[in-house]
Amino acid sequence: MSTPEPLVLGIESSCDETGIGIVQGSRLLANTISSSMQEHVRFGGVIPEIASRAHLEAIIPAVRAALDEAGVSLNDLDAIAVTAGPGLAGALIVGVSAAKALAVATGKPLYGINHLVAHVCVGLLEENGISDGAQLLQNARGGGLGALLVSGGHTEILQVQDITSDVRLLGATLDDAAGEAYDKVARLLGLDYPGGPAIDNAAQSGDPKAFVFPRGLSGRKFMGTAADPGAHRYDFSFSGLKTAVARVVAGFTARGQEVPVADIAASFQEAVVDVITQKAVLACQEQGMDTLLLGGGVAANSRLRQLLGQRCASAGVRLIIPKFTLCTDNGAMVAALGARLVAAGREPSELGFAPDSSLPVTTVCL
Numbered sequence: 410m411s412t413p414e415p416l417v418l419g420i421e422s423s424c425d426e427t428g429i430g431i432v433q434g435s436r437l438l439a440n441t442i443s444s445s446m447q448e449h450v451r452f453g454g455v456i457p458e459i460a461s462r463a464h465l466e467a468i469i470p471a472v473r474a475a476l477d478e479a480g481v482s483l484n485d486l487d488a489i490a491v492t493a494g495p496g497l498a499g500a501l502i503v504g505v506s507a508a509k510a511l512a513v514a515t516g517k518p519l520y521g522i523n524h525l526v527a528h529v530c531v532g533l534l535e536e537n538g539i540s541d542g543a544q545l546l547q548n549a550r551g552g553g554l555g556a557l558l559v560s561g562g563h564t565e566i567l568q569v570q571d572i573t574s575d576v577r578l579l580g581a582t583l584d585d586a587a588g589e590a591y592d593k594v595a596r597l598l599g600l601d602y603p604g605g606p607a608i609d610n611a612a613q614s615g616d617p618k619a620f621v622f623p624r625g626l627s628g629r630k631f632m633g634t635a636a637d638p639g640a641h642r643y644d645f646s647f648s649g650l651k652t653a654v655a656r657v658v659a660g661f662t663a664r665g666q667e668v669p670v671a672d673i674a675a676s677f678q679e680a681v682v683d684v685i686t687q688k689a690v691l692a693c694q695e696q697g698m699d700t701l702l703l704g705g706g707v708a709a710n711s712r713l714r715q716l717l718g719q720r721c722a723s724a725g726v727r728l729i730i731p732k733f734t735l736c737t738d739n740g741a742m743v744a745a746l747g748a749r750l751v752a753a754g755r756e757p758s759e760l761g762f763a764p765d766s767s768l769p770v771t772t773v774c775l
């Protein structure tokens with residue numbers, strides 16, 4: 410049976426954020442986040458064991474805080490949703506075990522959902538100024554909705570025919586994800602983890618034209634033409650860009666010169682954002698998708714939001730961008746996708762499911 414405005418609690422624990430969100434239909438009622446990010450800074454990246462331990466300590470207080478914030482009790486819920494993958498195996502296990510325990514104790518249905526699909530689903534919450542999110546999903550016909558997912562582990566262009574059951578992969582990165590490239594280049598520039606916000610900040614005072622860095626897989630050989638598309642028309646590659654930045658940094662260091670951090674950050678960012686926005690808009694135009702959902706941690710990037718906005722406007726594509734605070738990992742996105750699954754009358758997951766650290770984006774729910 411379907412419920413039009415289901416009340417769903419979402420649990421996110423795939424990386425270093427313990428997020429609990431509560432959503433009613435398209436309305437966000439609570440979103441509590443407890444992050445272990447500061448514990449990873451001195452290592453320059455997430456240490457899985459530290460993240461898992463932090464989830465274990467944070468998860469029960471976070472559930473309590475979210476229920477209080479929303480003013481609801483566990484009994485009021487229609488369902489519980491949890492990130493089943495992809496992500497760090499040990500970190501996922503904590504969230505999935507907590508969700509199963511809550512589901513068994515309360516008798517509520519449990520949905521083990523895909524983190525990547527949740528990232529692009531969160532943009533449709535009213536919280537982002539979208540009043541017709543549910544209708545957009547229901548009415549998506551023909552080409553469906555486009556989605557650009559840019560996170561720490563994934564960079565993908567998706568075609569969403571039905572967000573509860575039919576998500577197709579049009580293109581993906583062949584090597585590093587965009588967020589990974591930001592984190593690695595930040596390290597080269599001596600900036601702290603996470604590198605995305607650090608480069609975004611440094612780039613504000615830099616010249617994006619100071620260095621011309623490569624735009625991976627954007628040459629004719631890879632793109633082909635509309636009539637005769639190349640094998641990598643919608644794909645990305647960021648490892649050459651990272652190497653190009655490393656060479657420039659090494660050159661300054663070898664000459665005993667100060668590394669122009671702001672100019673390199675701005676030029677690197679321009680290269681990433683240029684190629685991502687160009688390919689996403691092209692996919693929308695060619696696949697008949699007139700709306701594009703943006704999601705993932707890199708969606709918080711100021712230049713990406715700006716350039717994608719401009720290019721979508723010129724192409725007549727409606728762009729849906731999550732609020733800044735809903736871009737990086739959070740529980741609201743898990744609850745948002747859970748609510749769509751319940752509203753569509755989808756079957757809950759069998760309680761015996763195991764988290765899948767490499768769950769493909771095409772599997773919306775286990």
Ligand code: KG4
Nearest residue numbers: 560561562588605606706707709710737738
């Ligand atoms: O989606 P997310 O929170 O976690 C994953 O599912 O991977 O994304 C984290 C990634 C990190 O690589 C981080 O550097 C990047 O998002 N990020 C940004 C910004 N804020 C976070 N990248 C560019 N600009 C930002 N402002």
Ligand code: ZN
Nearest residue numbers: 560705706738
């Ligand atoms: Zn994520």
